[in-house]
Amino acid sequence: MRKPKIVVLGAGYGGLITVTRLQKQLGVDEAEITLVNKNDYHYETTWLHEASAGTLHHDRARYQIKDIIGNTPVNFIKDTVISINKETKKVVLKRSELTYDYLVISLGAHPETFGIKGLKEYAFGITSIDSARHLREHIEYQFAIYNTETQKKAERLTIVVGGAGFTGIEFLGELGNRVPELCKEYDIDFKNVRLICVEAAPTALPGFDPELVNYAVNYLQNKGVEFKIGTAIKECIIDGIIVTKDNQTETIKAGTVVWAAGVRGHSVVEEAGFENMRGRVKVDRFLRAPGHEDVYVIGDCSLVINEEINRPFPPTAQIAMQQGEVCANNVAVAIQKRGRMMTFKPEIKGSVASLGESDAVGVVYGKKLVGSRASFMKKVIDNRALYMIGGPSLVLKKGKFKFL
Amino acid sequence: MRKPKIVVLGAGYGGLITVTRLQKQLGVDEAEITLVNKNDYHYETTWLHEASAGTLHHDRARYQIKDIIGNTPVNFIKDTVISINKETKKVVLKRSELTYDYLVISLGAHPETFGIKGLKEYAFGITSIDSARHLREHIEYQFAIYNTETQKKAERLTIVVGGAGFTGIEFLGELGNRVPELCKEYDIDFKNVRLICVEAAPTALPGFDPELVNYAVNYLQNKGVEFKIGTAIKECIIDGIIVTKDNQTETIKAGTVVWAAGVRGHSVVEEAGFENMRGRVKVDRFLRAPGHEDVYVIGDCSLVINEEINRPFPPTAQIAMQQGEVCANNVAVAIQKRGRMMTFKPEIKGSVASLGESDAVGVVYGKKLVGSRASFMKKVIDNRALYMIGGPSLVLKKGKFKFL
Numbered sequence: 001m002r003k004p005k006i007v008v009l010g011a012g013y014g015g016l017i018t019v020t021r022l023q024k025q026l027g028v029d030e031a032e033i034t035l036v037n038k039n040d041y042h043y044e045t046t047w048l049h050e051a052s053a054g055t056l057h058h059d060r061a062r063y064q065i066k067d068i069i070g071n072t073p074v075n076f077i078k079d080t081v082i083s084i085n086k087e088t089k090k091v092v093l094k095r096s097e098l099t100y101d102y103l104v105i106s107l108g109a110h111p112e113t114f115g116i117k118g119l120k121e122y123a124f125g126i127t128s129i130d131s132a133r134h135l136r137e138h139i140e141y142q143f144a145i146y147n148t149e150t151q152k153k154a155e156r157l158t159i160v161v162g163g164a165g166f167t168g169i170e171f172l173g174e175l176g177n178r179v180p181e182l183c184k185e186y187d188i189d190f191k192n193v194r195l196i197c198v199e200a201a202p203t204a205l206p207g208f209d210p211e212l213v214n215y216a217v218n219y220l221q222n223k224g225v226e227f228k229i230g231t232a233i234k235e236c237i238i239d240g241i242i243v244t245k246d247n248q249t250e251t252i253k254a255g256t257v258v259w260a261a262g263v264r265g266h267s268v269v270e271e272a273g274f275e276n277m278r279g280r281v282k283v284d285r286f287l288r289a290p291g292h293e294d295v296y297v298i299g300d301c302s303l304v305i306n307e308e309i310n311r312p313f314p315p316t317a318q319i320a321m322q323q324g325e326v327c328a329n330n331v332a333v334a335i336q337k338r339g340r341m342m343t344f345k346p347e348i349k350g351s352v353a354s355l356g357e358s359d360a361v362g363v364v365y366g367k368k369l370v371g372s373r374a375s376f377m378k379k380v381i382d383n384r385a386l387y388m389i390g391g392p393s394l395v396l397k398k399g400k401f402k403f404l
Numbered sequence: 405m406r407k408p409k410i411v412v413l414g415a416g417y418g419g420l421i422t423v424t425r426l427q428k429q430l431g432v433d434e435a436e437i438t439l440v441n442k443n444d445y446h447y448e449t450t451w452l453h454e455a456s457a458g459t460l461h462h463d464r465a466r467y468q469i470k471d472i473i474g475n476t477p478v479n480f481i482k483d484t485v486i487s488i489n490k491e492t493k494k495v496v497l498k499r500s501e502l503t504y505d506y507l508v509i510s511l512g513a514h515p516e517t518f519g520i521k522g523l524k525e526y527a528f529g530i531t532s533i534d535s536a537r538h539l540r541e542h543i544e545y546q547f548a549i550y551n552t553e554t555q556k557k558a559e560r561l562t563i564v565v566g567g568a569g570f571t572g573i574e575f576l577g578e579l580g581n582r583v584p585e586l587c588k589e590y591d592i593d594f595k596n597v598r599l600i601c602v603e604a605a606p607t608a609l610p611g612f613d614p615e616l617v618n619y620a621v622n623y624l625q626n627k628g629v630e631f632k633i634g635t636a637i638k639e640c641i642i643d644g645i646i647v648t649k650d651n652q653t654e655t656i657k658a659g660t661v662v663w664a665a666g667v668r669g670h671s672v673v674e675e676a677g678f679e680n681m682r683g684r685v686k687v688d689r690f691l692r693a694p695g696h697e698d699v700y701v702i703g704d705c706s707l708v709i710n711e712e713i714n715r716p717f718p719p720t721a722q723i724a725m726q727q728g729e730v731c732a733n734n735v736a737v738a739i740q741k742r743g744r745m746m747t748f749k750p751e752i753k754g755s756v757a758s759l760g761e762s763d764a765v766g767v768v769y770g771k772k773l774v775g776s777r778a779s780f781m782k783k784v785i786d787n788r789a790l791y792m793i794g795g796p797s798l799v800l801k802k803g804k805f806k807f808l
Contacts, residue, residue: 130552133590137541137548144541148534186537 003032004335007091007100009081010266011037011065012045013317014299015106016389017324018331019069025332034075034098036091040065042389043129044398045108046317047382049167051132052258053174054140055357058129063398068390081107084272086292102294102331105281106324109263109300109315112278118236119162123259126167135258142255143186155253157193160241162233163261164199165206166314166353169216171260172197173355176223195225196252198243200232200261205353205361207314212361215370219355263315265301277303280312285343286330287323296331298323304346319346321388352378357402407436408739411495411504413485414670415441415469416449417721418703419510420793421728422735423473429736438479438502440495444469446793447533448802449512450721451786453571455536456662457578458544459761462533467802472794485511488676490696506698506735509685510728513667513704513719516682522640523566527663530571539662546659547590559657561597564645566637567665568603569610570718570757573620575664576601577759580627599629600656602647604636604665609757609765611718616765619774623759667719669705681707684716689747690734691727700735702727708750723750725792756782761806 006022008015019035026033043062050056065076079093084103091098111127113119124135142156159175161168175195183190197204197220204227205213217227231245240253265279274281274289280303281289287302289295299320306313313319326344333339352362352374360374369377379400386394410426412419423439430437447466454460469480483497488507495502515531517523528539546560563579565572579599587594601608601624608631609617621631635649644657669683678685678693684707685693691706693699703724710717717723730748737743756766756778764778773781783804790798 133548134552137545141541141545144537148538187533 003029004101005099006031006033006102006104006331006335007098008033008035008104008106009084009091009268010106010108010299011035011042012106012108012299012320013385013389014320014324014327015104016042016065016068017321018104018106018298018328019074020389021325021328022332023069023074025328026335028073031335032075033073034077034100035065035069036077036079036081036093036098037065038078038080039129040076040078041129042068044317044382044385046385048126048128048132049171049260050174051129052124052126052135053171053178054136055174055178058132058136060398061132062129063390063394068394081268084268086272086274086289086295089294100294102334103296104327104331105266105269105289105295105297105301106299106320107266107268107301110266110279111259112262112264113259114262116233116235118238119233119259122236122238123162123257126171126258126260135256139256140182143182143188146188146192147186153255154192154194155239156255157188158196158240158252158254159194159256159258160196160198160252160254162198162236162241162257162259164197164201164204164227164229165261166351168197168199168258168260169205169220170354171258172220172225173223173353173359174357176220176225177356179224190224193224194254195223196228196254197225198228198231198233198241200230202230204229208351208353208361209363209368212363212368212370216353216355216361219359223356263300265303269297269301280315283344286341287327287344288330293334296327298327304344306346313346313348316351317385318349318351321385322346350377350381352381354378407433408505409503410435410437410506410508410735410739411502412437412439412508412510413488413495413672414510414512414703415439415446416510416512416703416724417789417793418724418728418731419508420446420469420472421725422508422510422702422732423478424793425729425732426736427473427478429732430739432477435739436479437477438481438504439469439473440481440483440485440497440502441469442482442484443533444480444482445533446472448721448786448789450789452530452532452536453575453664454578455533456528456530456539457575457582458540459578459582462536462540464802465536466533467794467798472798485672488672490676490678490693490699493698504698506738507700508731508735509670509673509693509699509701509705510703510724511670511672511705514670514683515663516666516668517663518666520637520639522642523637523663526640526642527566527661530575530662530664539660543660544586547586547592550592550596551590557659558596558598559643560659561592562600562644562656562658563598563660563662564600564602564656564658566602566640566645566661566663568601568605568608568631568633569665570755572601572603572662572664573609573624574758575662576624576629577627577757577763578761580624580629581760583628594628597628598658599627600632600658601629602632602635602637602645604634606634608633612755612757612765613767613772616767616772616774620757620759620765623763623765627760667704669707673701673705684719687748690745691731691748692734697738700731702731708748710750717750717752720755721789722753722755725789726750754781754785756785758782 041062047061051058082092235242281297282303300315350364354360360378383399445466451465455462486496639646685701686707704719754768758764764782787803
């Protein structure tokens, strides 16, 4: 009897949880599991703001996939997904093709640039290990050049962050620690540095409690961050950005522009013809693509509505991991034809945004936290993600233990 | 009675030795000593190849001038020398003017580009702390970008060093250690990296014993360096160099071009109208500029003929420091009108070129050395320069103790 083929696309939070749980739930003879990922490592997407600022080495934020899936046989293919044909049940990779009986799409997100001109060309993203190293080095390079020029270019020391959401705020928090180090390294007066946060929405950290927002904004302002709230980026140009507020247009020269204002689902999802909103598939309660019982979509490519406010849950690692557990169960049930399919319902334990090494704001189990207690909880959350995927040994290897 | 004014321009090896020795030889009432330097720190010019490659932090290669001259009163002025008027005995600085009775010119060198087109615009030099940080970060930035580009640009990983003299060879030696680290940091296969040394002369390390040259070239080839000897750089362009050999022209694409093929005296010396050859003044036996008994010129701005071969001694830290001692004595004798002027005669103790952290080639007291013994001697020489200027405490603070 031919073993059913499960293909999991992407080894992010959702994909890795799915694979590790499938390994537990299915016997070796019950299915053939294939995991496809662009790199041979998994990275902690939620830690990339640190690697990008240069406050955490990128090797601390990634680990080898084979170290996680090594125990029971899973085919691992390091390749890039080009397209999915849901009719013929084929996945085209850059160097080969796969057929599947069950497909799990956990490909993650792409930056959402909302069609703003120049962002793709000139702005940095916080999206991968490669992009993190690139951004870290780009910023450092600007500082390194500054004093070599007779005619000093102030914009070399200007960093614009587009978006005061989770990623933008966390990245600025790290810059608050990193920039003084860079100033020392390159003999630069901090007063020549500008850190600017531009946010189109009427508030920073939309969705957060106003008290927490206030704390975060004050904290970052004390670290030297200028906030331009209710200000839209109209265009990103080679040496800065053009913003508008109240019909006033302003050009801000900046050597570094970082776009951190949102994500959309992976383009492969759109191109495959699944019903989607900005690359995200509104999955059924079992996490399947509508009309495709053999295709599960989890993580940033999936869309789950928060019925309390009738808006989608923001894509988070927390949700992706919870989906991975449900997805693995449901695929196993479908194959084994016993047990019960699980309905996915996010259990939001909390949300903490770090403000650098030693401060944070957030809500954990309904309780508002700021300062060192919030920062402590943030590290607990970070370590929990490691624990969920790789158990205690991964926590020991990559965990964050510099508690206050 | 008005105290004679001694003005020392430049706090390199020669200038700092002059000032520290003058402090010892002259009483506080005998003269007013002013030291002018562009930065408030001294840097070890002979260590800049390490800071430029990123194998030694630049802070290890510099120290505060006030820590050296702090004991007896010396006016220290942090400023840039614009011009010298030897008739009115004035020195124009960027922000002020000075008059002198005795002038010591120890301004160091500028790169000699021999009029090769594009070098000033596109090539890096190994000339200062600023340039070292810039070059270090430039190379790292190329590695950081490489994997972010879908269409890989091989030239990002190509480093061309123009000149196989002392600096070029020592810099390549450091790259031999540094590049494998960069490959690891940025997930790059070393085989994609090219390190190319272009030298117009018919040999690397001209002036060195052929046996030592051979050792050095073999050692660096084993570390991946390609040598193009007898090959002239015709032009440096924005993305590489154009070279000629035997009337054949070749364009080599390179993300980094470093020009390390020689120096000339500081431009202020030429502009002041002293008789000079490429910015270097052929001083009299007391180290004075011809026709100017009140002007001493030492270090890279001075020219001393090696009578054995009837060619100038190459400018080195060793000679600059020996000149500083003689210069200080002679200025003191001129002021005190007692004692004897000293004649300068270089005493060449040896010359060792490092090939990275743990290897080197050279001659010490007439004895040829290679390998770890040469590397040991190189560190002894480096520490001796610290000892000469700042005594044992400076050696303890900045010395190189990682002996094999």
